[in-house]
Amino acid sequence: MRRSGGRLAAVAVVAALVWTLAPAIRAGEVVTLRFSNWHLVETVWGRSLREAIRIFESRNPGIRIVPEPISYGEKEARYQAECAARRMPDVVKLHNFSLAMFFELGCAADLTPFVQKEGADFLKSWYEFPIKSLTYKGRLMAMPGDYMSMVLIYNRELFRAAGLDPNRPPRTWEEFRDYARRLTRDTDGDGRVDQWGFSMPASKNPGLPLRILPMVWSFGADFLTPDGRRSAMNTPEFREAFRFIVELATVDRVTPPGVTTFGPQDVRIQMAHRRIAMKIGSGWTYPIVNAINPQLNAAEVLEAAPVPAGRRRITAAWLSGWIMSPHTAHPEAAWRFIKFLTSKETEKKFFEDNRVISSRKDVNLLPLVKMDKFSRVIVQELQHARLEPQLKEWPEIFDAFATALQEAITGAKPWERALLDAHTRVEGILARR
Amino acid sequence: MHGVSRAATGWIGPRRALRLREPAVGYLFVAPAVVLLIAVLVYPALTTLRLSVTLPGGQLGVQHYGQLLSDPLFWQVVRQTAAFVVASVSAHLLLGLGAALAVAGTVPARGLFRVVALLPWVVPDVVAGIVWKWILNPLYGVLNDLLMAGRLVDQPLEWLTHPSLAPLSLILANVWRGFPFVMVILLAGLQSIPQDLYEAASLDGAGSWARFRFVTLPGLRKVLVVALALDTIWEVRRFGLVQAMTGGGPGTLTEVLSTQVFKQYFQFYRFEYASAMAVAMTVLLLAVSLPYVRMIMQEE
Known part of the structure; x- marks a missing residue:
């Protein structure tokens, strides 16, 4: 009895050893990196990233990349929790407004030593502005990814059908409102509007x-005063801008019903199915819309133009950055992967597959980028583009605005009252600093 | 040991040896569960409590609770949560009781009916939210199509954006999703009521309403309290459905405590304030669950 018990224990110990050591034996020298990116859940981008991973792995047999898809809205919450538990994926992608928060929380590794090792000229291929934006307290905390301006995307066929010149997009906001009204139509004659401007x-x-x-x-408006200490949402310019946006939905009725429930993908679906004629988008718009409805023939039908101008010609810039986890066990391998993702070759591939514009100057000088009708406008408008404020409080400040926008559009409050409440809330947020 | 009895050798045998060390073995058996509970319940709860009283300089204080009590949005959200919970739980009880009575009786295809009635409960919260969001979509939604085809409305209704309709739509979806849980509990309660009582009541001339009033309801009293308490606790915590359907909008009209805690913590990075809100929510939940706890303890 005792002997059989001993045998059992011995077998259990051996089994436990085998079970524990087997992965290590199997893996040999292979380093595994966890890679998380919201694009992995998207059809076009997801395919492109997986192809890039395969290329990287074939060139780096000692490194295996494990993709971890995540939703766009969930990424900050999950990465924060994982960072606190020292379990953040080795390489992740974030956009500029949440990057500042991750730097402050210590959830990004300092990339400066890796860049320095690459040589003095390594960063010269990138635009200065993205590099500056991703530098925190003098250290480069992320490598720049896509860098794009927001532009007006419109459907030339719907323009033509509404009697508008498809080669002359609206240049001012008044013109834009007029175009939108004309593009809001009942196209099947059943007495109900089924296409919106x-x-x-x-x-x-x-x-x-x-x-x-x-x-x-x-x-000519802004959310904060130039010193960033007070809300500027009570200025005449801001009130004018807010009223204009609200009235597109409430007075002109040029937006589809339910606009306050739409996310970016809803709007792309509407554009793909010819329910809307204009939207604000960027490089990613055309491939995604095309994937939703290839019959639209998006490459031919869609056009890009500068966002209409008001008192000044300005647009917003999109910038993403590749972050290395500060807790990665394989910093050298993670850097090698980031270097690959931001290389000229990979950024060119990302452009070809997804039409996203690189923050590398040498990629944007390639003929295929310069000749593309969408990219030409997006690159050209970068000179008028600004980034979202990189403040810890920015998400909450913008939430106050979005709350007011929804309240005003749905009639929960008159627009003046909704905006005043938002202004008061933002003052409260800034007073806490 | 061949030919010699075990007692004669003084060997006490495995069962007796185990009995001798019983208390220690008992602790050993419960240890994994206790460690797990400490790791997933006690530690996070204490961390949240500590965060809620941590001030910017690292000192301790109750300022975040002060802010919370003077924040009009917090009180608005508390009122909205209360309305959402009261409406949802009431409807769950009514529908759940009706469905339980139906499936307990002699309805045709009773088995199929039970399975179908349970389906909404097995659908994950977020999935239910997304499905309802599509059903209520003003452009592509099937509900507006049906209403317009039946000439009940002449314009699509904005179910999730109209200030009055949005909270109602949320409650409607939540009632659909949650009533099977109450049904299952009440069904178990119904099956435990002795049939003799119904027979005796019938012999005394009791009609179906009287049987329900004087046999079924008293027989279900305890189960009803359990269902009420558990459902209330779950509805106060409801997150996925609200987040997926309205995200708290339009404006803040459908915000509930759980969505606010999430926003304050993960979107606005106000960790300490969100923790204070979470603690307040826990206190509220404890108050709600007290009758249930008291009843269980009385039974024990």
Whole structure:
């Protein structure tokens, strides 16, 4: 009895050893990196990234990349929790407004030593502005990814059908409003409007600021005073901009019903199915819309133009950055992967697959980028583009605005009251600093 | 040991040896569960409590609770949560009781009916939210199509954006999703009521309403309290459905405590304030669950 018990224990110990050591034996020298990116859940981008991973792995047999898809809205919450538990994926992608928060929380590794090792000229291929934006307290904390301006995307066929010149997009906001009214139509004659001039993702989503900021800024308004200490949402310019945006939905009725529940993908679906004629988007718009409805023939039918101008010509810039986890066990391998993702070759591939514009100058000088009708406008408008404020409080400040926008559009409050409440809330947020 | 009895050798045998060390073995058996509970319940709860009283300089204080009590949005959200919970739980009880009575009786295809009635409950919260969001979509939604085809409305209704309709739509979806849980509990309660009582009541001339009033309801009293308490606790915590359907909008009209805690913590990075809100929510939940706890303890 005792002997059989001993045998059992011995077998258990051996089994436990085998079970523990087997992965290590199997893996040999292979380093595994966890890679998380919201694009992995998207059809076009997801395919492109997986192809890039395969290329990287074939060139680096000692490194295996494990993709971890995540939703766009969930990424900050999950990465924060994982960072606190020292379990953040080795390489992740974030956009500029949440990057500042991650730097402050210590959730990004300092990339300066890796860049320095690459040589003095390594960063010269990138635009200065993205590099500066991703530098925190003098250290480079992320490598720049896509860098794009927001532009007006419109459907030339719907323009033509409404009697508008498809080669002459609206240049001012008044013209834009007039175009939108003419493009809002009952196309099948059943007495109900089934095509709208414009749509925007007015639910509370991280994509809304990029579409709203060009409008607000071009009216000469801003959310904060120049010193960043007070709310500027009570200025005449801001009130004018806010009223204009609200009235597109309430007075002109050029946006589809339910606009305050739309996310960016809803708006793309509407554009893909010819329900709307204009939207604010960027390089990613055409491939995604094309994937939703290839019959639209998006490459031919869609056009890009500068966002209409108000008191000034200005638009918002999109910038993403590749972050290395500060807790990665394989910093050298993670850097090698980031270097690959931001290389000229990979950025060119990302452009070809996804039409996203690189923050590398040498990629944007390639003929295929310069000749592309969307990219030409997006690159050209970068000179008028500004980034979202990189403040810890920015998400809450913008939430106050989005709340007011929804309240005013749905009639929960008169627009003046909704805006005043938002202004008061932002003053409270800034007073806490 | 061949030919010699075990007692004669003084060997006490495995069962007796185990009995001798019983208390220690008992602790050993419960240890994994206790460690797990400490790791996933006690530690996070204490961390949240500590965060809620941590001030910017690292000192301790109750300022975040002060802010919370003077924040009009917090009180608005508390009122909205209360309305959402009261409406949802009431409807769950009514529908759940009706469905339980139906499936307990002699309805045709009873088995199929039970499975179908349970389906909404097995659908994950977020999935239910997304499905309802599509059903209520003003452009593509099937509900507006049906209403317009039946000439009940002439314009699509904005279910999730109209200030009055949005909270109602949320409650409607939540009632659909949550009533099967109450049904299952009440069904178990119904099956535990002795059939003799119904027979005796019938012999005394009691009609179906009287049987329901004087046999079924008293027999279900305890189960009803359990269902009420558990459902209330779950509805106060409801997150996925609200987040997926309205995200708290339009404006803040459908915000509930759980969505606010999430926003304050993960979107606005106000960790300490969100923790204070979470603690307040826990206190509220404890108050709600007290009758349930008291009843269980009385039974024990």
